[in-house]
Amino acid sequence: MEKDKKILFLVPPNISFDDFVTPPSNISTISKNNGTVHFGSVLTDIPLGIISLSAYLKKWTGAETMAVDFNVLLNQEIEWTHTDFYSYFEQVLSSDIYRDFKPDYVGVTALFTPAYESIIDLTEIARKLFPTSLVLVGGNLPTSMYKEILQQSPVIDAVCFGEGEKPFLELLQAEHKHDFLESHSSWVTHKDLAKGNHAFKHDFIDDLDEIPFLDYEILDLDGYKLNPTSARYSVSDKYISSKLSDNEEQLEDAIGKEVAPLNPEKISMPIMTSRGCPFKCTFCASHVTHGRDMRYQSPKRVLHDLKLMMSKFQIDGVVIQDDHFMGGRERPYELVDGIGKLNLEMFFQNALAIYALDLRFLKLLKASGVHELVLPIESGSARVLKELMRKPLRLDLVTEVAKNCREAGIYTDCNIILGMPGETKEDIDDSREFLKTVYADWFRVFVATPIPGSEMYETCEANDYFKITPLKANYKRAVIETGEMTPEYVQHMTYYMNIELNFVYNANLRLKNYDVALENFMRVLSVKSDHGIGLYYVGYCYEMLGEHEKAAEYYLRARIVCEETDFWDVYINDFNIPIFEKAGEFESVILNHQAVN
Known part of the structure; x- marks a missing residue:
């Protein structure tokens, strides 16, 4: 084991402490303390970022790594007596297994704003328990909020700007660590802020095949089965489809009438076969971390890794987390066909670009084991899509794709976002009326959330729209107030549309x-x-x-x-x-x- 190569990765909870101990009425809960107390549900999702980092650094430096995912640990706790997350984090990290490990680096990573305060807590605890370690922070949220995080936490040595494989590798290889952090354009330090330096740059791996098979071994994989994100959606066949003739048929005859039972024994794991997204949707911030140019794993490499996962972990399903899986003309077809031939069920967690879902591709998806799709409609208002979201989507294509999904026997779960800056009550009414004409199986109506790094966030900040701190924003809690709508109205309408679209005008009832x-x-x-x-x-x-x-x-x-x-x-x-x-x-x-x- 080389000197100065021990890394402890920390993943904070994807929920704020307040929402955990006093869950709002519109989020799921879990019971603890012998079922006497309900706590906010903590969704677990295998953190692909840190296991990619771990694999890459082990390959090139022989680093030794450990990981603590507090989302998994919170779900595993039967009793809860702590009055804050800080004391819980400190108790966990004070155990002998981490003290004896004596990390040279502690890396805290997070995706979204509910983890913000926990990032600060974990960095302070890391400095206290491991005083000689470099305390580093990275991920989507820190990349977008490096200024706020560094200002609030003086103990952090640096924030990684964007993806971390190459910057972290160069840090491990550097002789003088602090000097390197001060000089590298992908690491942000307190001195950078003091100098007013904000000219930070991504340092990407262009060929994703360079990253070894991900280091799942540092995770408690069984812990991710307790309440996985993928469980929110089914990767099971919703329809036992009747075979269609070439003749025109009534829409209600386009799918079978029987429901296949869900199989709780199925094991699905996430993968990400590409990075980047060329689109410029105003509500999205993925480009801040991954850039807009597409970078890929080769189909051959993807299928090789999946075979390893089948052998090592006995998976029979895969959750694909690419931001833009449909990049490349033939690549999506080759991947879907190849994964289908492995008899793996597929679920696309981040949805697929609707423009690419022609009937040919939908039938390939169905034949390859895809039984459910998330359709990223986002709004039923043409004005909102074009002017406020800048999402390149025609509404006539939405109805066509939903109908074609039924013809292919694919269950459709549609994402809708409500409450964009500039959106009016008339826009919402237009959206409601249009969405009633879309014969999708289910609609998930979310609050438009100003994600740090997104154009929407910048608009809200510039116009003083934040009525509640954006750190409390999530897809079920509105935090902005414009001249058109209050947060209370937006939250009311998200639930109102849920009742309207999923119950009163439920497509399957009408069919x-x-x-x-x-x-x-x-x-x-x-x-x-x-x-x-x-x-x-x-x-x-x-x-x-x-x-x-x-x-x-x-x-x-x-x-x-x-x-x-x-x-x-x-x-x-x-x-x-x-x-x-x-x-x-x-x-x-x-x-x-x-x-x-």
Whole structure:
């Protein structure tokens, strides 16, 4: 083992402490302390950045690495008694395994703003416990907020600007570490800020095949199965598709009517086969870290690594996290075909560019094991897409792709963003009306979030739109107020549109695909068992399927929930949902059943 080559990577929680101990009503929760206390759910996602760094540095320097992912640890905790994350972090890192390791470098990495305060805490603890170590910070969030982070934490030696493989390698190889950090254009130091130097540059690996097979060994892989990001979406077949003829058919005949059961035994792991994105969507900040020019792993290398993952980890599914998987004319076809021939199911977590989803490619996806797609529609307003988001998407293409997905037997899950700077209530109304014409299976309506480094963030900062600190922003909490909309209105409308699109105007209900609709509604109840609207529509599906006793059960449960709170009143009244009428109508079914038994 060479001298000065021990690295401890730290991944802070993807949730703020306040949201963890006092979760807002619109986020998922987990139970601890013998089920007596509910905490904010912590999604785990294998941190590809640090295991890429670890593999690269081990290859070229023989470095020794360890990793602590606090997202995994928080999920594994059965009891929680800490009054802050700081004391918990310190307790974990004070254990003998890390003290005996004696790292020469402590690297803290984070993607999004909920981790901001934890970055500061972890750097202070690292300096306290490992006083001779270089304390370094990197990742998407620090790249965009290096100034704020350095100003708040004097103990940090440097922030890495952009991807870290080459800058970190050169640091390990440098004889005088501090001098190197001060002089390198991809490392940001306190002296840089004092001098007013902001001319930092990316130092990218152009050929991603240079990065070795990722170093999964430094992670507790079992811990990522507890609450993975990919579990939020199914990688299972939603439809047992009937074979289509070449004749024109009714839309409702374009997919099968049976629902394939989810398989909890499936193991999926994430990969990223490219870096960069050429598009200039105003709400996105990935270019700040990865640049706009596309860089790739070769298809041969991707398939080689997947075979290794199948052998080492027994995976049967893969979650593809590329920002722009559709880059290159033939590469996407070659990859999808190759992965399909490995019998691996595929899920594209960051969605696929809608313009590239022609029927030929959709049928290849389906034949290759892709049963679900996220469609990044973002808005149903042409004005918002073009002028505010600068997203190159035609709305007529959205309806065509959604229809073609049904024809191919692919379940569609659509991302919608609400509350962009400059967006009006009229824009939202336009979006609502258009999205009702899109026969997608589900819509996920999110709050437009000003991600540091995005043009949206800069617009909000320049116009003083932040009503709440952007550090508290997430996809379910609005933080900006414009002349058009308040944060409260945006949050209300995201949930309102969720009820409208996913329940009242649910495409599968309109197409009489009651089994598919029922599975979706049951998934809602698995997260929120007292969802009054969800209970009603489960009852409706059972009624349409001829299972009247089950229909009666859920209609009555819906009535009980809606009588206990006025939360659901606005939706019941605005959409004329006959919850109380149906419960009264089916009450006799329960009574007759009880009499028979």
